[in-house]
Structures are given as C-alpha cells and as structure tokens.
Amino acid sequence: MYRSIFISTAFHLLIIITTIFSLPFIAKKPLDLPPIISVELIQITDKTNIPFAPKAQKIIDKAKEEEQKLVSEQAPPKNVKKIKPEAIPLPDQKVDKIKKTEDKQNPEVDDNKVKQVSEFEKKEIFDPTDIAALIDKSKENLAETNIKSNKVTQSQDKSMNLSGLTLSEEDALKAQIFGCWSIPLGLPYNENLLVRIKLKLKPDGTIIDSEILDHARMNKPGQSFYKVLAESALRAIQLCQPLRVPTTGYEKWKNLQLNFDAREMLEG
Amino acid sequence: MIKIHKILILALFFCSSKSFALIEVDITRGNLNPLPIAVSPLFSDKKSNTDLKTDLNIENIGEEISTVVENNLKRTGLFNPLEKKAFLQNPDLAHLKPRFEDWSLIKAQALVTGQVKFENEKLRVEFRLWDVLAAKEMMALAFTTVPNNWRRVGHIISDKIYERLTGEQGYFDTRIIYVSEQGPKTKRIKKLAIMDQDSVNTKYLTLGNELVLTPRFNPTNQMVTYLSYFKNLPRVYLLDIETGIQEVVGDFPGMTFAPRFSPDGKKIIMSFAKDGNSDIYTMNLESRIVERITNHPSIDTSPSYSPDGKFITFNSDRSGFQQIYVMKSDGTNVKRISFGKGLYGTPVWSPRGDLIAFTKFRKGKFFIGVMRVDGSGERLLTENYYQEAPSWSPNGRVLIFYRETKSNDKGEGFSAKLWSIDLTGYNERQVPTETDGSDPSWSSLLSN
Structure with a gap:
C-alpha cells in the first residue's frame, strides 16, 4: 500500500519536475514568430566613466x-x-x-x-x-x-x-548565410527538413571543422533528400567563408551550431 | 526502488540540458536561385573524334554530349549551367583532376567532367560530378554503348546528376508521345508522333488517315494506348512502339475513349459510352476480362489510377457540374474532391502519389492546376485562353500539356503547342515540336 503510494507520488513528482524543466526545451519555438526587429542593448559597465557629483558620491x-x-x-x-x-x-x-x-x-x-x-x-x-x-x-x-x-x-x-550572440550579430550571420544557401527545390514538402551542423571556427570566421549532427540519417533508405539538403547546407557554409562573426568574444562562439531548416521556404 | 532512482536521475539528466551552452543559430531562409553548375565538355581524343566523325557526322562527340546534359539541366530551372567561355581549365586536364580554385573563381558550385573513348566499335563515356566548394568527388560513372546511342548517354548522365543534386529521380531519359497536327483548323491531319523529351528524334507512328486522340504511355514498357476511329466509331487502340503492331482494345458495342494504363501496365481503364450514358470500365490485357467500375446515369470519364493502383480519380457531372472524384479501384467509396468554382476535368494522379493535376475552366479561361488527393491545397499553375490535358513527368515534378491559340472566323491564326511547367509554377517553357502538337503523354524512364 505505502509502496504504491510512494511510487505514485514519485511518478507524479517526476512528471511535474519534467514538465517544469523539460517542456520548454522540447517544444522548441511553438509559434511562428514574425521577423525580429533588432535593437542593440548597450551594456552598462560596472564603473561608469562619468564623474560623480560630490552629492551623488x-x-x-x-x-x-x-x-x-x-x-x-x-x-x-x-x-x-x-x-x-x-x-x-x-x-x-x-x-x-x-x-x-x-x-x-x-x-x-x-x-x-x-x-x-x-x-x-x-x-x-x-x-x-x-x-x-x-x-x-x-x-x-x-x-x-x-x-x-x-x-x-x-x-x-x-x-x-551575453554568452550568446547579440541580435545584431546573429542577424548579420543569418543574413550572410541566407545569401549563400541555395535550397534544393526537389525536396519533399512533408518531411523533416532540419539539418544541424556544428562548426569549429577560427577567430577570423573561417571554418576549422564542420560536423553534421544527424549524420546517420543520410544513409537511411528513403532519406536520400536529406543528404542533398545537408550537402547544400555545407556548400552554403563553404561559400560564406569566412563567416561574419563578432570581432570579440571568440571563446563564446568558437563552437557554433547552425540549424538549417528548409521547410519554411518550401511551404511559404 | 532502484528503478525510481534511475528514473529520477534520468529526469535530472533531462533538466540539465539547460546548461548546454553551445550557441545555436537558426537558418530558416535561403535563396531559390538555380545552382550554378559548370558542365565541362567531355574530353575526347583526336583518334576517337575522327573515327566517330565518319559514323555519326559529329565533329566533337564530347562537346555534343555535354551540350545535351547542359540543356537538360537548364530546362529544369533548378540549375544554371555556366557559360563555357568562362571556363579556365581545359577539358583534357579537368577530367583528370579539376583545379577547384579555377572553378570556384567562376562561381561554379558543381562541376561535371569526363571523357569519351571510341574502342572496339563501342562508345565508352566516363563522367564525374564534383562538389567544387568541398573539393571532392560526388559521383563517378562510366557507360559503354553503341555510338548511335550517344544522346541517350547524355540523358542518363543528366538523370544521374539531377538525382545526386536534388535527391529526386530524374526525367531526362524519357520520351513524349503526342498528336502531331498539320493543316487548317477545319481540316486537321492528326498523326501520332513520338520524340525524346528534348524534342529530338521525332518519329511518326501513324499515317494520318484516321483521327487520333489522347495517346497514353504504359508506365512499365513502351506500349501506347490511344483513341482512333474504327468504322466511324471512336475506339481505344493499343500500339507497340517497337514493333508498330496495333490492335483494338475489346469489342464494345459503342464508343470507348479516354484510355489509360493501370500502374502495373496490365489493365486499361477507359470510358465506355452507350445511349448517352458514359461509365468507367477496365480491361485486363492478358485475360481480356472487362469489368465495370462505375454505374451512374451521369457522364463519368477521364479515369486515372493512383500509383499504388488502389484508387481511381475521374471526373463526373453527377453533381450537376463537372467535378473531380476519387474512388477505390473497385468503384466503391466515391468521394468528390473538387469544390472550387468552375468546372474541373482531366484529373491525373502524380507518379509520386501526392497530387492530382487537373484542367479547370472558369470565366472563359482554362487553368492547369494541382491539388492534394483529398482535394485540399488547390494551386493553379498557369492560366490561358485554351489549354488542357496535363501529363506528369515520371518524377512528378513537371507537367506537360498543350495550349491552343485563338483563331479568327476563318480559322486563321490557330496553333496548338506543347508546353511544360514545373510545380513551382515559375518554370514555364514551350516544348518545341516539328509540327503543331496536342495531347502529350510523358513516358516513364527508359533505363528502368
């Protein structure tokens, strides 16, 4: 009796915990958001260089x-x-x-x-x-x-x-890759068309190494389009090299993941 | 208890995914520009060229094959073959090892190289497809054939390139059968004609004594079914393209029309009209057994099978207006799928199975469009004064149809031409034919 109550409570707790912590990550961007207008937020440093008035001091x-x-x-x-x-x-x-x-x-x-x-x-x-x-x-x-x-x-x-890119930095990078990526038009409309590519970058934005995260999917039967899509994404990266990365904070973006999703383009 | 612990640990593991700090950038847009591709002329040595010149009357076989490939790719609208004059590397070296810097300099993203040899009365064509940006080979193939087949080799190479770069089956090694038309509108001579999909090698299959209409390819082999007149009655015929033998299909006590093959090529589905009522029938070509599919006092016609053979789409005026219906292949479960304003006709199921192409008539204009098999997502691809009879390319990406122009009272100014359009609706092209043409039908891939 107690055992089952305990198990039940444990499971309920587990569900609640996972709901609280995991759900926002699972349901990635449920809404189709309109293009973001980027506004640069200036970081106020700890010490301001404006001299204090004696009263303020x-x-x-x-x-x-x-x-x-x-x-x-x-x-x-x-x-x-x-x-x-x-x-x-x-x-x-x-x-x-x-x-x-x-x-x-x-x-x-x-x-x-x-x-x-x-x-x-x-x-x-x-x-x-x-x-x-x-x-x-x-x-x-x-x-x-x-x-x-x-x-x-x-x-x-x-x-x-701040460890992520600022919106303007992200937009600059996106805009650059948008121009380089020729989406293959023969892709099926009703399939998952997401290719995730992990990049290792040099400080000047050139690529040291690129890795397709769902590599195994390439060789699956019926997924030949995925290989085509992944290759097109890789071509886009090569074509865009060096990437428009921020001049500072190399440590933050030396490893970068690009998620190429063709669905919006093909459906839109 | 241990299990619960495990689950809790697992839950914590999920929660910890938040701490993953890799920066992710979503790329949701790209350009739909055609892919820049450089088709370097295939290298052929002097000896092969001189040997072949006498056989084929062609100066440089390598260049000719690459031109076939280039034109095929260009027509798709998906590729942008680059101007050959801009090429920095000669074919003799490019086919050994391309200098990728030279090719990326002219903005090529893919490169085709190769060579042609004439040995032992056979043509050996090698080609390689390169990814210029990644500086690696994507594909390498060699074909051996009789010299006369050089155009087909060009088409097969195009298919392979198309497949490798788009992920879809190609449609270049195919033929198109159509009704060739000549003479004034009131007295047209109509012949069955067949040509390669690039409008070359036209052959006429009938003499033009009888009226011919609606030729349709068998999806599995080189047979054609069409409508012609026999004893002044329109009847469905069967024609073997290779042997030229033709026969009347079935012995019906009335007129039969709108024939089409089943996906396995074993049956013909058609309309049979008697006493003003038209219904859909099938006939098994082996057993010659005729089966009635629809039984309705309205006009049911233009049947077309789904690629799996389980469903049939057709048009019927049972609702009062001509609309498109879908039913099971045994005639049960009839469901209307077109509900837009206007009249719908000539439904054709895509070889991919996802769409049905149709002709729509509304407000004095004809449209060629596609809809999903449940009738949703109707898209009109092209609009004109008169156009109809769409037929799918074997990969379900392109439609070929014909378009007629308006004539004056005397019948002058009339013409009928073949046109193609892809599913995007942007890549519309006229398909050149020797004479005027109508009722085109696209074959399946010959190499399959």
Missing part, C-alpha cells in the same frame, strides 16, 4: 554603507548562547583585526541584551571582552564574504546572458 557611499549593514543583519546570532560556555579567550590575529575595525562603544553589555538588539545596534555595542561575540562576528564576516561571492556569481550570470 555621498549618496552612493551611504547606500554602500547601508548595504554593508544589511549584510551584517543576515548573520545568524542564534549560536551565541551555545558557544558562550565553550568560548576560550585566546588572542587571535583575526579577532584583533576585527577589533580594530569594529566600533568599541558600550563595552559592558551582556549577552542577553546582544541577543535582543538588532544586528545594526549590535555592531555599535560591540564587547571586546566577549570572545563569543567575536566568534560570532567572524561568522558575520564569513557571511559577508559569502554574499560577496554570491554577488560575483550574479555578475557572472549577467555575462552568461
């Missing part, structure tokens, strides 16, 4: 400060009590460093109080004698660095979005 500094405070808020103060009895007052370099940076106001505040006040206040009422609190602080620092590293990944994410 202040505001930014303030904002940064607040950010730091917010970060410290995230540190878990829970363990304070637990660690306290085991805390050994050893002079530590790290701790010293922290000591220096921290505000030393209100040195005599007991633990309970520390627990109650917000982290923001806690910073202010730092007790140098309380090693437990120091340990706690070091944890806060850790948390801070963690968040910092998180930030790094976020900016990496930004660059991930």
Whole structure:
C-alpha cells in the first residue's frame, strides 16, 4: 500500500519536475514568430566613466554603507548562547583585526541584551571582552564574504546572458548565410527538413571543422533528400567563408551550431 | 526502488540540458536561385573524334554530349549551367583532376567532367560530378554503348546528376508521345508522333488517315494506348512502339475513349459510352476480362489510377457540374474532391502519389492546376485562353500539356503547342515540336 503510494507520488513528482524543466526545451519555438526587429542593448559597465557629483558620491557611499549593514543583519546570532560556555579567550590575529575595525562603544553589555538588539545596534555595542561575540562576528564576516561571492556569481550570470550572440550579430550571420544557401527545390514538402551542423571556427570566421549532427540519417533508405539538403547546407557554409562573426568574444562562439531548416521556404 | 532512482536521475539528466551552452543559430531562409553548375565538355581524343566523325557526322562527340546534359539541366530551372567561355581549365586536364580554385573563381558550385573513348566499335563515356566548394568527388560513372546511342548517354548522365543534386529521380531519359497536327483548323491531319523529351528524334507512328486522340504511355514498357476511329466509331487502340503492331482494345458495342494504363501496365481503364450514358470500365490485357467500375446515369470519364493502383480519380457531372472524384479501384467509396468554382476535368494522379493535376475552366479561361488527393491545397499553375490535358513527368515534378491559340472566323491564326511547367509554377517553357502538337503523354524512364 505505502509502496504504491510512494511510487505514485514519485511518478507524479517526476512528471511535474519534467514538465517544469523539460517542456520548454522540447517544444522548441511553438509559434511562428514574425521577423525580429533588432535593437542593440548597450551594456552598462560596472564603473561608469562619468564623474560623480560630490552629492551623488555621498549618496552612493551611504547606500554602500547601508548595504554593508544589511549584510551584517543576515548573520545568524542564534549560536551565541551555545558557544558562550565553550568560548576560550585566546588572542587571535583575526579577532584583533576585527577589533580594530569594529566600533568599541558600550563595552559592558551582556549577552542577553546582544541577543535582543538588532544586528545594526549590535555592531555599535560591540564587547571586546566577549570572545563569543567575536566568534560570532567572524561568522558575520564569513557571511559577508559569502554574499560577496554570491554577488560575483550574479555578475557572472549577467555575462552568461551575453554568452550568446547579440541580435545584431546573429542577424548579420543569418543574413550572410541566407545569401549563400541555395535550397534544393526537389525536396519533399512533408518531411523533416532540419539539418544541424556544428562548426569549429577560427577567430577570423573561417571554418576549422564542420560536423553534421544527424549524420546517420543520410544513409537511411528513403532519406536520400536529406543528404542533398545537408550537402547544400555545407556548400552554403563553404561559400560564406569566412563567416561574419563578432570581432570579440571568440571563446563564446568558437563552437557554433547552425540549424538549417528548409521547410519554411518550401511551404511559404 | 532502484528503478525510481534511475528514473529520477534520468529526469535530472533531462533538466540539465539547460546548461548546454553551445550557441545555436537558426537558418530558416535561403535563396531559390538555380545552382550554378559548370558542365565541362567531355574530353575526347583526336583518334576517337575522327573515327566517330565518319559514323555519326559529329565533329566533337564530347562537346555534343555535354551540350545535351547542359540543356537538360537548364530546362529544369533548378540549375544554371555556366557559360563555357568562362571556363579556365581545359577539358583534357579537368577530367583528370579539376583545379577547384579555377572553378570556384567562376562561381561554379558543381562541376561535371569526363571523357569519351571510341574502342572496339563501342562508345565508352566516363563522367564525374564534383562538389567544387568541398573539393571532392560526388559521383563517378562510366557507360559503354553503341555510338548511335550517344544522346541517350547524355540523358542518363543528366538523370544521374539531377538525382545526386536534388535527391529526386530524374526525367531526362524519357520520351513524349503526342498528336502531331498539320493543316487548317477545319481540316486537321492528326498523326501520332513520338520524340525524346528534348524534342529530338521525332518519329511518326501513324499515317494520318484516321483521327487520333489522347495517346497514353504504359508506365512499365513502351506500349501506347490511344483513341482512333474504327468504322466511324471512336475506339481505344493499343500500339507497340517497337514493333508498330496495333490492335483494338475489346469489342464494345459503342464508343470507348479516354484510355489509360493501370500502374502495373496490365489493365486499361477507359470510358465506355452507350445511349448517352458514359461509365468507367477496365480491361485486363492478358485475360481480356472487362469489368465495370462505375454505374451512374451521369457522364463519368477521364479515369486515372493512383500509383499504388488502389484508387481511381475521374471526373463526373453527377453533381450537376463537372467535378473531380476519387474512388477505390473497385468503384466503391466515391468521394468528390473538387469544390472550387468552375468546372474541373482531366484529373491525373502524380507518379509520386501526392497530387492530382487537373484542367479547370472558369470565366472563359482554362487553368492547369494541382491539388492534394483529398482535394485540399488547390494551386493553379498557369492560366490561358485554351489549354488542357496535363501529363506528369515520371518524377512528378513537371507537367506537360498543350495550349491552343485563338483563331479568327476563318480559322486563321490557330496553333496548338506543347508546353511544360514545373510545380513551382515559375518554370514555364514551350516544348518545341516539328509540327503543331496536342495531347502529350510523358513516358516513364527508359533505363528502368
């Protein structure tokens, strides 16, 4: 009984998971979208080269400060009590460093109080004698660095979005290949006419290597048209060489996949 | 439990497909320009040329064959044979090893080279098809034949090139039978004529004493069925092209017309009219058994089999107007497929099985068109004052039909010419004939 419930739940979960994650990839472009009007989005760099007005500088500094405070808020103060009895007052370099940076106001505040006040206040009422609190602080620092590293990944994410070609770059490449590809007119209308070709490119856009991904289909009986189509696609690439690739970001596009689909042309 | 684990892992594997970071670019458009192809003259040495000159009265056999190939490819509209004057490499070297840089310089994407030898009273023709851009050979073949057959070799080479570059069967090694017409409109002399698909080698099969109409090729061999008059009655005849023997098909107590072969060539399907009613009949050529297919008080005519022989399309006026119908080959399950405005006639099933070609009459104009076998996707390819009787090329890509011009009251200015059009509707060409021509029928590939 339990076993079957478990299996059922597992399968339901599995279906839900696959639906959430896989379906958008399976159903590739369900809509026939009209031609895209390309608009170049200019990337704003992390540091702008426009000099800040002194007021703006202040505001930014303030904002940064607040950010730091917010970060410290995230540190878990829970363990304070637990660690306290085991805390050994050893002079530590790290701790010293922290000591220096921290505000030393209100040195005599007991633990309970520390627990109650917000982290923001806690910073202010730092007790140098309380090693437990120091340990706690070091944890806060850790948390801070963690968040910092998180930030790094976020900016990496930004660059991930850029790892594809921009629309204008993609359009330039498409337009070039459109001109080179002579679609064989004798193709059957009701077959899958997609040829996927993987390319290895040199920085100047010349082709080092090209590989047809569905190579096996070429030699299947009744698929002789596929060979013709694939060859026409390869000819197009050869004819277009060197490809109009962006001047920068070679690492991003040194491996490129071109999906040639003749269906739209033949049906249209 | 283990299974579930496996499935979960598999699911995770699917999910992870997102992290695949290869850039993909979709190429959904191209150009429909004809493929630039260079047909280098086939190389033939001096000795072969002089030997053949006496036999065939041809200066340079290699050049002649390549011209046949070039013209065939050009007529398809799918290829653009490049001007020979632009060629940088001579045929004697090109057939050994082409310098691809020279050929890509003149923008050729494919190249045909080869050589012709005359040895032991036989003609040996070798040819190679090259992919200029990839710098590799796509195909190499050699044919040995009697010298008189040199044109056919040219057609077979064209077929092979067409097949290799389009993925479809060619249609060059074929013949066309048609009704040759001469004289004024009121007193036309009609003869059966046959020619190669490139309008060469015309032969006349009948003398012109009797009226002949609607010749149709047997899809499997060189037999023709047509309509002629016997004792002043139109009757279906059978003619063996090779032997010239002809015979009347069946002994019907009335007129028979609109004959056509079944796909296996064993039966003839035709209309038989009696007392103002016309129905569709078949006759088995071996057993001579006649079978009635339709039984309806309307006029059922122009039957044509589907390539698998399971269905028949025909036109009938049972709805009040002439429309196209499809039924099973035993006459059951009759279904009307044409619903557009106007009259529909002469349906012909494509050898590929996917389309039915027809003639349509609407608002005083004649159209040649195609529709899917369920009647959907009707496309009118060409429009004219008078045109009809489409016949398919064996690969189902091109239609040949005839077109008549308007004449004045005295019958002057009248002409009937053969025309061809491909399925795109853009590549329309007149098919030259020695005399006026009508009712063309395209043979299947001779080499099959």
